[in-house]
Every structure is written in structure tokens, then in C-alpha cells.
Amino acid sequence: MPNPEPNPHRSKNKPSTSSSRPPPVRPPVRSRVPLKQLLRVASVASGIQFGWALQLSLLTPYVQQLGIPHQWASIIWLCGPVSGLFVQPLVGLLSDRCQSRFGRRRPFILVGAASIVVAVVIIGYAADIGGLLGDDITGSYRPFAIIVFVIGFWILDVANNVTQGPCRALLADLTCNDARRTRVANAYFSLFMAIGNILGYATGAYSGWYKIFTFTLTPACSISCANLKSAFFLDVAFIAVTTYLSLVSAHEVPLSSSGAVHAGEGTGSAEEAFMWELFGTFKYFSFPIWIVLSVTALTWIGWFPFILFDTDWMGREIYGGDPNGGLIYDTGVRMGALGLLLNSVVLGVTSLLMERLCRKRGAGFVWGISNILMTICFLAMLVLTYVANSIGYVGKGLPPPTGIVVAAIAIFTILGFPLAITYSVPYALISTHIEPLGLGQGLSMGVLNLAIVVPQVPSQKQILPN
Template sequence: MPQPSSWVGTPKIKGSSESIRMALLTASLIGIQFTWGIEMTYCTPYLLELGLTKSKVSLVWIAGPLSGLIMQPVVGIIADRSKSKWGRRRPFMVVGAAIVSLSLLVLGWTAEIVGLFVAADGEVHKASTILLAVLSIYAVDFAINAVQASTRSLIVDTLPIPKQQLGSAWASRMVAVGHLVGYGAGALDLGSIFGTRLGDTQFKQLTVVAATALCLSVGITCFAVTERILISTGDEEEQEQSAWQMMKKLLVTSTNLPPRISAICWVQFWCWIGWFPFLFYSTTWVGEIYLRYSAPVEARTAPDTLGTIGRVGSLSLIVFSLITFLGSIILPWIIKAPSDVSKPDFTPRPPAAIAPLVLEFEKYKPSLLTAWKWSHLLFAGSMILTPWVGSLRSATALVAICGIPWALACWAPFTFMGIEINRLSTSASTSSYHTVAARGSIELEPDGGVLRIHHNPDDAEGSTGELAGVYLGILNLYTTLPQFIGTFISWVVFSVLEPGKSPELAGEGEEGVHGTEGPNGIAVCLFIGAVCSAVAAYATHRLGKVQ
């Protein structure tokens, strides 16, 4: 019989109202999303400016899925067993934020740092600069995944069960705010605001701003939240075995999924092959369209071409983020929730004055499944046009339209997965499993305020939390694997169509620069993503027929 886990203290959040407490708890997500936004907006053109070819840049972005696949479960397991007096999550958040901030500053000043050890001119300096930049990106990706995993876990640890949904809603709002602030900062000419105090290029200034924003937002959350402290995890050998068993179960379960969960995962798989090139290359694509077709001559020959591409691309993503934010607020009002679909004969009684209008509107509200299917087709229809775009206005419009399907992509799969998890959990608890309350107990001992949680490990499969952990972990697997496939597709496309250096970001007359004639490599990647999104629409249609 394993010993119970022991705790000291009670989780608390500073603040005079619930809204303030929720904002403080989730504030760190603003800095996290700010950093992701800067990376996705500027790092691709930055590496191209350093002289890396697009095919090699595509291989750099394997850092994203690789870091998510490794860091989130590893940090989660280590943090779960941490007995730090500062709590289980906050130390990882602070250390991770410090590593991210330092790596961002190194990324901004790679040439200057390499110049301290290598002569400024020559191929050795150039190769060393590229190597340091790539290593910095990997450090940013791995460290920020640790911060993100700890932040999400802190929300779960701190809030009681009835407040979990509210915490998730506030987390979504902070993510949207972080995107908007990040893209807004990228669209501004920071040189005219700060001069050269933060650096002599837009990219350098943004790395300073992003590092500051991340440290500030993480600091606010860590200051406002008090965690309970883990004293003992009970039988340490049993705990290690449980962690291994959990990982083994995740892999085994992924090959034998319930039919509807399997269908949801395959929708997510095809969907994310489509979204990967959009999220990592859309800014560069918009900037390239601008420089090729719409920019005046002085913009094409400006010394900070990277800043120009970043600002133009950020403007399109600001519109994209605004539409996503508005869509996440409006769409739930005009789409029939799955619970309404399961009770088609039930309609809430509206006020008499507007009853006819409301009842007529209810007849035409689409289901979430239908809206999700059409969102894939909307994304596919937009991105399939990218190889023929020849103006900044058209490129911005196509990117902006994708805000609607992105809102549904962030909402629908988790809703359907939650329904299936609850359905399986209810079925399990009423058939072959006992409830947690029957075999577990929670005791608060007055001496020292030690909280001891007694839980029989045999309850694992009967617990909704266990089912959620396993199946959401599998959903994350079906989100991560397509990014590796997207990276391989991008590498092949760029190797064939644009094997040399990017003409927009290479020096004039530089050797190895390819021309601008022929199809744009990023546009072809977006086109392939559109085809995969059409497959996702078909998979969503099939989901509606799976029982």
C-alpha cells in the first residue's frame, strides 16, 4: 500500500476580485505568446537575411514540434515531483523565462557576439553567426515550452474544479492579447520610438521588448500566486513506475483508440499539416509579396529589409488576430453547441417580443461539427489561391480570412474531445470501476497544516482526470507529428523551387541568389497545406457518421 502524498499550505491568488485574480494567474501567457509571435514573425526572414536557404530554414523549424514533444512531458513529470519551497511550477517558470530572455538577446546580437571571437569578414564569421542563431532559436523553443507547460499546470493546480473552465477562458483571452500585442509591436517602427537605445535594427529592439515582456508577465504571475508545497510523494519507487506506466499507456492507447476519438485525432492530424506552413511562413510570404510586387524602389534597397518584411507581415497578422479574437466571441452565439444538438426538441423560451425572430434563427444555426467542416474548406479555399497572388492587398486579405477557421481550430477539437472523454469516463465509472470517493480520501491535519491525499492507484482508469490526461496527450501527439511532416514538405519544396538564397534578403550581387521568376516556394507550401485541409474537411464529415 503506497504512502499518501503530503502537502503544506493552500493555493492562493492575490487580488480584490475574481477577475483580477484570474488576470494575475494567467498574465504570464501574454509574454509567452508575445515571444512566440516574434519568433514566427521575424526568425524566418532573419535566418534568410543571414544567408540561410529556405530549405535549410525549414529544417530549423523542427525545433518547434521537437521541443513540444520532449519538454512538455519531461517538465511535467519532473515538476510533479518537485519539493521546492517555492512550489512545483513557479521555479520552472522563472528559470525558463530567464533562459528564453537570454537566448532572445543572443539571437538579436549574434553577429556582434561572434565578432568578439572571429574576424568580422569572411565565411567563418558568417557560418558561426548562422550556427549561433540556430542554437539560440532551439534554446528559445525548448525553454519557452517549459514555461508554457508550467504555466498551464499552475492554472490547473491553483483553481478548484468549478473554476477550471473560467481559468481556461481567461487563458484564451490572455493568449489573444499576447498575439495582438506581439504583432502590434512588430508592425510599429520601433526605431522611431526608441532610436538606437535598444539596438540599431527592428529585430534587435523586438528581442529586447519580448524578453522584458516575458520576464514582467511571468514575474507578475509568480508574485501573485502562492502554491502549496509538496513534502512527500509517498513511495518514490512506485511513483517512478507510475510515470513510466503513464508514458507506456499513452503509446499503447494511441494504437487502439475509441472510434470517435480516433476520428477526432485524424481530423486534427490533417488540419495541422495545413496550419504548420501558415503559422511559420505567412509573415515572410506577405513580406515577399510586398517586396516583389508592391514596394517602392527605396523599400527594396533599404538597409533594414528584415524590419520591412516583419512590419508588413505583422500588419496582416494583426488583422488575422483581431478576426480570430472576434470570432472566438461571436461564433459561440451563432453556432449550435453539441449539447443543443443532443436535445433537438429543447429550445430555451425567449422574451415574447423577440420570440419569432429567435425561433427562426435557431432553425438555421449550424452545428459545431458543420461549422468546423466548413472552416477547413474556408482555409483551404483561401490558401489554394496563394501561388497566384500578386499584390499586398490580396495577400493580406487571404491571411485575414484565415482568422475565422483558426478560431474554430482552437475551439472545436477540444470541445469534441471533452465530450468523448466525459462520455467514456461516465461509462467507465458506472460499469466496471468504482468512484474515487469510494476508495480515496482527503484529510487536512491541523498540526502544521499538512494536506495528505490518499488515493488508490487502481482508481486511475475510473477517473476523468486520468482519461483526460491520456486522450489529450494523444491529441497533442496528433498535433505535433503533422509539424514534422510539414517540415519535411517545406524542405522538399524549397530544395526544388528555391535552392539558392532568398533574393529579397540577400545582398545585391551576392553569389547563390535565386531569381524571383517561377512559383513562390512558400506559396506552394501553403497550397499543399490547403489540400490537406480539404482532407481534414472530409475527415470531419466522416466524424459525424462515427458512432
């Protein structure tokens, strides 16, 4: 693994050797930002992740209740890699050169957060809108509700990508290329992701929200649907509070008032400069950058199926339930949400200890150990699935043995450690290695996101219907 501390003298002016390459975007010079301010800025991650936790724990079962077959549900989730492939790198580049008086990153964070609010409202009311458009609300297949849901879901994924990239880039801007403070800032971000996960999974695991938000229960929206809708209302309030706290805590110096050189000046066209900076900068990457990108890509080949079908795996393989069959599957999904809640607790604790671990052992070593542990846990899931099917209770309406359930929850919990490392260390490494090249932090976050989403496409293909 690469050393997390890049040589500040290595290749710093290399990009300028090509006369056809536009000048790099230089961030405004700023004073040292207190860690308390970094903590407040990172708080927006909890609002974003609250919605993600609801999305990951509840939406796969929900789409199958709308009538989408299990195999085709994965196509809906394909919007994540697709939107991440294009949206986050483009947003990163645009934010690098944004000249708004409110700063470079905050306008994108605000627009992304507002889009998340719109998306979750659309998703929550998909069944009601489908009923108004002509769906049979007593049937098991609701085509109009599915269409509305898919529209809202894609908006949500695009909005998440619009928001998260500038959030991490803003933290990188505020740390001024200090490797230690960059790790601390990303650990804060990971900590708030854990907090958002804990609150989101706890919200998703509670089945009585419809009793509090009684207006959510309608003829077209059953109890499980009403619980999802109620949870999204809580998400709207939470993301509004955390976004406000983050935006007012970050004091950005507008790029236009900093004397910075803007990419694209004197190069013919903004579009040409845009495409050059997105693809042309790859040839300037050092070997450690390629190592970070390669390991990230391989890591996410494993993470993506787990994140996509974790609670569904618990409901189907451990509890032996049918998504259209009622109580057993729903119980499994709730136990999966409990496992993810414990996973988030471990994620949060690891985030608090991350800087100390990286300082003592090195960021690369910690990242490598976490990936080995991740692999062991995924292999354990395969073994547990085999054991559950061998016992013979699956598909017979019988509850699973307590030992099987405890083992599954334990695996979910242990995976919180490597997940915390995955959420922070690669971002800190790529940020500190790319900064000496004179490239914007928005671009660096976009490039790392490419390494995350590109391998998700072949892994997604393995679960698409034939």
C-alpha cells in the same frame, strides 16, 4: 466531435485495475478559484506570445539575411516539433509530481520564462557575437552568427515548451475539473495570446525602434537587425511583468503537503514509472480522447506551414520580393505582420465570445466549423498565389495590385477565428476528458502537445531541401 462534458462515472477507476501501473498523481484538493484570479494567472500567455509573434514575423526573414538559404531555414524551425515532442510531455509529468514548496507548476513557469529571456538576448546579439568571432560583417554569409542564432533559437523553442505546458496545466488545476470553467480558463489563455500577438506583431511592424534604442545599431548589426534586437528588449520587460503577475496570483498547495499519492512509489524505480505513465496510459484513453487527438493532429498539419511562412509568403508570393533583394520583400513582410496583427484582433474577440458559442452550439460543433473555415482560407491562399503569378508582376520589381494585397490581408484576418478555437477548445476538451481517469493535467497537456507536434514532422519534410 466528442461532447465536451465527459461522463464523470465512466472509467474513473480504470487505471487502477492494472497492478503494474503506478498510482495516479492526485492534485491537491482546493476551493473554487475566482474567475478574476484565473484571468491574472492566464496573463502569462501574453508575455510568452509576445515573443512568439516576434519570432514568427521577423525571424524567418532575419535568418535568410544572415545567409541561410530559404530551403534550409525550415530545418531551424524543425526544433519546434522536436523539442515539443520530448520536452513538453516530460515537463508535464515532472510537474505533475513536483513537490516544491512553491507548488507544482510555478517553478517550471519561472525557469521557462527565465530561459526565454536568455534565448532572446542570444538571438538579438547573434550578429554582434558572430562579428567578434570572425564573421565578415559586410558579407552575405555569416557562419558564426548563424551558429549563435541557431543555439539561441533552439533554447527559445525548448523554453517555450517548458513554459506553456505548465501554464495550461496550472489553469486546469485551478478549475477543479469544472468543464465550463475549464473552457473559460482556456478562453482567457487564448485572449491573452491574442493580446501578446497584437503587441508583438505591432512591435515587429514598426521599423523605427533602432532610433529609440540607439545602442542596438552596430557595425555588425544593420537597421533591421537593430530593430529585432530592440523588439526583444521590449519582450524581456513584458514577459518579466506578466510572469510575475501570473506567479503571485496562483496559490498552489504543495503536492507533498496534500496527502496525495505519488506515482512511482513502490514500483521499483522512478524511471520505470516515468516511462510507464508517458506511454502506458495511452491504452486507457477513451474513444472521445482519441477523436480529440486525431482532429488536433490533422488540424496542425495545416496550421504549421502557415505559422512558419506566413509573412515570408506575403513577401515572396504576393509582393514578388527576394529575401536578399531588399525593399520589396521587406515591405511584403511588414504587410504580412499587419495581416497577423488583424488576425490577432479577431483571435481576441473570438476568445471573448468563445464560452457563449460553446455553450449554445457545443464545443465540438464550434471546433468543426472552425476547421472547415481554416481549410477554405488555406485553399484561398493557393488560389491567390496562382492569380498573383498569372498577372505577371512577380519577379519584375513591380508593386502588387491593391486588390491582391487586400485579399491576402483579409485571409490572414479571417484565420483569427479558427486559430482562437484551435488555441482553446482542444485543451479544454482533453483536460476534462482525461481528469476522470485520474491522470495529471501536466500529462494531459503533454499528450495533446504530442498530437500537435508529431504531424509537424511530415509537413516539415515537405519543405526541406532535397
